[in-house]
Every structure is written in structure tokens, then in C-alpha cells.
Amino acid sequence: MTEFLAVIVITILAVISPGADFAIVTKNSYLYGRSIGVLTSIGIALGVLVHVAYTLIAVAAVIKFAPNFLTIVKYLGAFYLIYIGYKTFAQKPVKDIASSTHISSGQALRYGFFTNALNPKTTLFVISTYTQIVSTTTPKFILIGYGLFMSVAHFIWFAIVALLFSQRTLRAKMLEKQVSINRMIGFILGLLGVFLLFTNVN
DSSP states (O other): OHHHHHHHHHHHHHHHSOSHHHHHHHHHHHHHOHHHHHHHHHHHHHHHHHHHHHHHHHHHHHHHHOTTHHHHHHHHHHHHHHHHHHHHHTOOOOSOGGGOOOSOHHHHHHHHHHHHHTOHHHHHHHHHIIIIISOTTSOHHHHHHHHHHHHHHHHHHHHHHHHHHTOHHHHHHHHHTHHHHHHHHHHHHHHHHHHHHTOOOO
16 A cells, blocks of 8 residues: 555656646647647557556666667657757747647647657656566556556646646637747747756666
8 A cells, every 4th residue: 555655646746747748738738729638648648658568568678688778768858859849939820719720639649649758757757666666576467557547647637737728718818829838838848858968867
């Protein structure tokens, strides 16, 4: 029970801490609406499962035989954040709410998935949780349950974020100032990417 509570608390703190996931859900929700924001959240939750999968299956082998794994993830994530930061910063304004459906469901899922799957912050969160908090004697089905909880927790939190920022009144106000908001979000995403480039994750 102590282990379970520790996983819950750490997961909640990791989920609600501001970062790239929050920025991309906020942007997609206010620009493209509730369904796109929720789909982005689903993509994030699926990205978490990638981290859980390689941690449960072969993290020891990966670290042993590919010691640069975390560094590779770091650079991929950094360049991806810089890329979507630039795209957001330079995005043309949407003229009205009715016309703000310019990305597909698949694109929304991909944005969420790759933002999280290439996020070293999530990599370290999942690996450290399983290696430092969870006991080596914990049954496999419970380990899988922890991973599913992490994924669901990410989805619930970011779905709430999507619902908030896609609320019609707030969304309309944000659309009025979308150029400034997009530039701010784009700058933050790019800055996170640059920060990753100079951060040691090993």
C-alpha cells in the first residue's frame, strides 16, 4: 500500500507540473476545439505507455547495450520541441471559431504522442519510479497496473486542461489574442527544447 500511494503521489505531481505536454494541449484546445484537445491528451497517454513498455520490458538491457539511449531521446525531444515551437510561433491566425478546425484527428494524436514519447522528463519519471520506488518483488501484473495508472492519469489531467481551454467563452477571448498567445507558447516550447539540448539527463 505504501508503494502504491507513493506511485500515485509522484504520478500526480509529475502530471500537473507545467511542461511541453501542457503547452501543446492548451494550444490545440483553444485553437482547434475540445475534440482536438482531448485527442491530443489521448496521444500523450499513449506516449506514456511507450515509456512504460520499454521500462518494463528491457530498460536494463537498453541502458547496458545502448548507454547513449537517454542522450538520443534527449536530442530527439529537444529538436522536436524546437520544431513545434517554431511552427506555433509562426502559425497564421485563425479568423473565427468556426474555421478553426485545420488539423485532423490523426495529427492531434501524433502531436500529443510525439510530444510525450520524445520527452526526457517522462522518460526519467517512469524509469525512476520503477527503479527507485517500486520493489523488485512487486508482481508483474501490478507493475503493468502502475503503468496503466500513469497513462490514465495523464489523460484525465490533460483532458481537463482541454475542456477548460476549449470552453467557448474563454476560447473566444484567447482567439482574439491568438497571435500573442501562439508566440508565447511557441517561445516556451522552443525554450524547453533549447534547455534540453544543454541539460544532462544521464
